[in-house]
Amino acid sequence: MNSFFALFPLLIIVFIALAVLILEVFLKRENRDYLAYISLVFLVICAFVCIQFWNKAYYYFDGNLLLDQFALFFTFILLLSTGFVVLLSMKYISLQDVNYGEFYALLLLAVSGAIIMVSSPDLLVIILGLEVLSISSYALTGLKRKDELSSEAAIKYFLLGSFATAFLLFGLALLYGASHSTGIPTIIRYFNTEADLSLMALIGLGLIVIGFGFKIALVPFHMWTPDVYQGAPTPITAFFSVVPKAACFAIFLRIFYPFWKTAFDSQAIFWLLWGISVLTMVVGNLVALRQTNVKRILAYSSIAHAGYLLVALLAQDNSSLVFYLTVYLFMNMGAFAAVIALSKKDKEYLELEDYSGIGFKYPWIGVTLSIFLLSLAGFPPTGGFLAKFYVFSSAVRQGLVPLVIIGVLASLISVYYYLRIIVHMYMREPSREVDIVVENPALFLVLFLCLYGVLQLGLYPRNILVLINQAVSLL
Amino acid sequence: MIPPNYFLILSIILFVLGVIAFFIKKDLLTMFMAVEVMLNATNLAFLSLARSANSIDGQVIVFFIITVAASEAAVGLAIILLVLRQKKTIKTEDIKLMKG
Amino acid sequence: MGYFLFFLLAALCVGSVLGMIISKNQAYNALFLIPAFASLGGLFGLLEAPFIAVVQIIIYAGAIMVLFIFVIMMINVQKGVPPEKKKWTLYLSFGLAVVLVIELAVALKAAFTLPVSTETLKAGPVNLGRLLFTKYLYPFEITSILIIAALVGAIVLVKKKEQE
Numbered sequence: 132m133n134s135f136f137a138l139f140p141l142l143i144i145v146f147i148a149l150a151v152l153i154l155e156v157f158l159k160r161e162n163r164d165y166l167a168y169i170s171l172v173f174l175v176i177c178a179f180v181c182i183q184f185w186n187k188a189y190y191y192f193d194g195n196l197l198l199d200q201f202a203l204f205f206t207f208i209l210l211l212s213t214g215f216v217v218l219l220s221m222k223y224i225s226l227q228d229v230n231y232g233e234f235y236a237l238l239l240l241a242v243s244g245a246i247i248m249v250s251s252p253d254l255l256v257i258i259l260g261l262e263v264l265s266i267s268s269y270a271l272t273g274l275k276r277k278d279e280l281s282s283e284a285a286i287k288y289f290l291l292g293s294f295a296t297a298f299l300l301f302g303l304a305l306l307y308g309a310s311h312s313t314g315i316p317t318i319i320r321y322f323n324t325e326a327d328l329s330l331m332a333l334i335g336l337g338l339i340v341i342g343f344g345f346k347i348a349l350v351p352f353h354m355w356t357p358d359v360y361q362g363a364p365t366p367i368t369a370f371f372s373v374v375p376k377a378a379c380f381a382i383f384l385r386i387f388y389p390f391w392k393t394a395f396d397s398q399a400i401f402w403l404l405w406g407i408s409v410l411t412m413v414v415g416n417l418v419a420l421r422q423t424n425v426k427r428i429l430a431y432s433s434i435a436h437a438g439y440l441l442v443a444l445l446a447q448d449n450s451s452l453v454f455y456l457t458v459y460l461f462m463n464m465g466a467f468a469a470v471i472a473l474s475k476k477d478k479e480y481l482e483l484e485d486y487s488g489i490g491f492k493y494p495w496i497g498v499t500l501s502i503f504l505l506s507l508a509g510f511p512p513t514g515g516f517l518a519k520f521y522v523f524s525s526a527v528r529q530g531l532v533p534l535v536i537i538g539v540l541a542s543l544i545s546v547y548y549y550l551r552i553i554v555h556m557y558m559r560e561p562s563r564e565v566d567i568v569v570e571n572p573a574l575f576l577v578l579f580l581c582l583y584g585v586l587q588l589g590l591y592p593r594n595i596l597v598l599i600n601q602a603v604s605l606l
Numbered sequence: 607m608i609p610p611n612y613f614l615i616l617s618i619i620l621f622v623l624g625v626i627a628f629f630i631k632k633d634l635l636t637m638f639m640a641v642e643v644m645l646n647a648t649n650l651a652f653l654s655l656a657r658s659a660n661s662i663d664g665q666v667i668v669f670f671i672i673t674v675a676a677s678e679a680a681v682g683l684a685i686i687l688l689v690l691r692q693k694k695t696i697k698t699e700d701i702k703l704m705k706g
Numbered sequence: 707m708g709y710f711l712f713f714l715l716a717a718l719c720v721g722s723v724l725g726m727i728i729s730k731n732q733a734y735n736a737l738f739l740i741p742a743f744a745s746l747g748g749l750f751g752l753l754e755a756p757f758i759a760v761v762q763i764i765i766y767a768g769a770i771m772v773l774f775i776f777v778i779m780m781i782n783v784q785k786g787v788p789p790e791k792k793k794w795t796l797y798l799s800f801g802l803a804v805v806l807v808i809e810l811a812v813a814l815k816a817a818f819t820l821p822v823s824t825e826t827l828k829a830g831p832v833n834l835g836r837l838l839f840t841k842y843l844y845p846f847e848i849t850s851i852l853i854i855a856a857l858v859g860a861i862v863l864v865k866k867k868e869q870e
Contacts, residue, residue, distance in 0.1 A: 255667060255670065258674075259670060259674070262674050262677070262678075266677055266678065266681050269681050269682075269685060270681055270684075270685075273685055273688055276688065279692050279693070279703055280703055280704060282685065282688045282689050282692055283689070283701050283703055283704065284704075285685045285688065285689075286634055286685050286686065286688075286689050286701065287701070289678075289681065289682050289685050290628075290634065290637055290638065290641070290682075293638070293641045293678050293682065294628060294641055294644070296645075296674065296678070297621075297624070297641055297644035297645050297648060300645065300648045300671055300674075301621055301644070301647070301648045301651060303667075304648050304651040304652045304655060305651070305655075307652065307655055307656075307663075307664065307667070308614075308651070308655035308658070308659070311659045311661065311663075313663075313667070357704070358704045361704055362704065
């Protein structure tokens with residue numbers, strides 16, 4: 132197939148981002164919902180175009196663009212989460228006064244960056260894609276321009292994000308110096324064939340891990356996460372908790388799966404990731420215990436989940452990593468949808484105290500949020516349980532027993548703070564007046580779809596597992 | 607001809623100086639300048655490694671890094687202006703609404 | 707002659723960055739960066755990258771630093787900042803400093819074994835352009851998306867509030 136056609140999925144997203152920018156001028160403020168509908172329609176069209184490329188793993192543009200099943204599956208994950216975020220934003224942006232047409236445009240540009248990342252085997256292109264994603268994210272974070280929290284979050288995200296980009300690029304420079312290429316296959320071949328590896332290459336790879344670690348929010352590179360998650364508009368927080376993580380883990384899989392298999396000396400990098408994984412699981416869960424803001428609790432919980440995902444990476448179990456990401460997408464989006472539901476004009480209810488008695492006052496929100504939280508904590512019969520089960524059991528099979536013990540203990544700790552929210556919802560007398568805008572069909576659609584996803588993946592995951600195995604088989 | 611090693615060592619020194627500056631400076635604008643120094647150090651590293659490998663690919667990559675730096679500058683300075691308008695200051699010790 | 711130029715430019719560059727670290731005035735910091743970036747441009751020239759050297763001076767020392775100074779003009783430049791240690795970066799800065807020192811030590815060792823090529827590079831604008839539009843066409847197109855994202859982001863953050 133022609134190189135130009137392979138650009139279609141990306142072009143559709145970028146085109147619609149620009150179209151949204153232009154259309155915004157012609158639409159009245161109260162008609163801005165149309166921008167969301169248009170974005171949704173084209174996200175679906177993009178997904179359909181992607182299906183056409185399934186099973187045709189070709190390289191395009193001198194090997195800079197690769198549309199294999201793996202890239203396409205991650206593109207689906209990214210499109211789906213962006214679709215959820217668009218649905219969540221529709222009411223939210225007019226209630227919270229971030230009703231700019233640029234909102235959707237930046238969101239679509241951000242996801243186009245993530246799509247560029249997952250569909251390229253070249254680290255230069257990947258870093259450029261990450262930069263598109265990051266730059267749009269910085270702007271999205273600061274979009275609540277009257278809110279000081281939002282701009283503080285934006286400046287923290289921006290400074291630490293660009294700091295991380297510098298690390299990534301310096302790491303890339305060292306890898307380029309060692310292997311004379313920026314393509315992942317060539318770099319891996321270098322690690323594969325050079326018996327006496329120059330330290331330059333190892334340090335380069337280490338710097339790349341650190342740079343991506345910042346973007347995924349792995350401990351100890353996570354300090355920005357809770358503040359950014361708290362300050363950003365809540366649908367954008369939901370976006371941050373899924374899309375950059377999914378994209379960066381896709382890159383980790385592309386780098387490390389062949390790396391573990393063939394590299395002569397992978398010990399240093401293995402133990403680096405091992406340590407980061409332990410720190411991430413333990414610190415993420417422990418610090419979450421003393422948070423009182425629900426967005427911050429979810430921020431630390433997403434940090435901890437990145438730790439479990441690293442366990443899957445270390446266990447070399449690609450399909451359970453991708454399965455975990457898929458489940459995580461549904462349960463996390465769902466939890467954020469419930470948090471967004473608890474808001475009214477210019478006011479969001481985010482403190483734990485506000486959740487007292489919510490379960491009886493708004494039964495649908497209470498029930499769904501409880502299920503998402505139980506899934507995040509890893510209770511059966513939800514998808515969260517199955518995902519953790521797959522990850523930990525394959526880690527045991529790989530002989531990573533200490534890591535699994537730490538992981539299981541950490542997720543036991545996490546049960547406490549997830550249950551604390553549920554206890555507040557059902558077993559506390561309402562202490563504050565909470566009054567929310569109930570008619571929000573788009574948001575309830577997201578709640579329902581995520582509920583379906585979490586239960587379907589928990590009870591009958593076979594179809595999706597077949598798909599995932601196809602996707603990772605060609606790595 | 608000067609060996610590329612010299613340039614690579616200089617680039618590492620500059621990169622570390624940038625990191626140090628990022629952590630000890632106490633205003634947002636200078637912290638961002640430190641990031642620019644780090645990116646420039648990266649450019650120098652790419653060029654010296656390209657020289658050593660005798661290929662001009664490294665020089666093309668430097669183009670992309672300069673683009674990245676420029677677009678970061680645009681968004682970053684906009685965010686700094688936003689903070690400045692709200693708080694009338696860009697010192698880091700005044701950026702502390704969120705804790706925990 | 708080459709060595710003399712290298713050490714002169716390297717000293718100028720490191721000295722200016724050190725000046726930026728020591729000085730407490732934002733305007734001076736920005737002014738210090740201009741010779742640093744300009745001398746880097748000279749170093750690029752020594753590395754047989756004349757075109758990149760020109761681009762460096764035009765974009766960094768020209769455009770980006772002008773932007774910085776433009777922002778500084780909007781700030782009431784305060785003299786000095788109280789010597790208080792930031793808390794939220796303290797933990798990290800310590801760890802990273804240690805890691806970086808190790809990295810520096812090790813990488814310096816690696817750097818001494820870099821191969822030296824004596825052929826001259828054909829790094830004129832023609833060759834660079836040819837490479838940019840063949841092998842690097844895809845990243846080149848991506849930079850257009852990057853610039854659009856940056857433009858939209860910057861404008862939406864600082865534009866005037868629209869009329870209700």
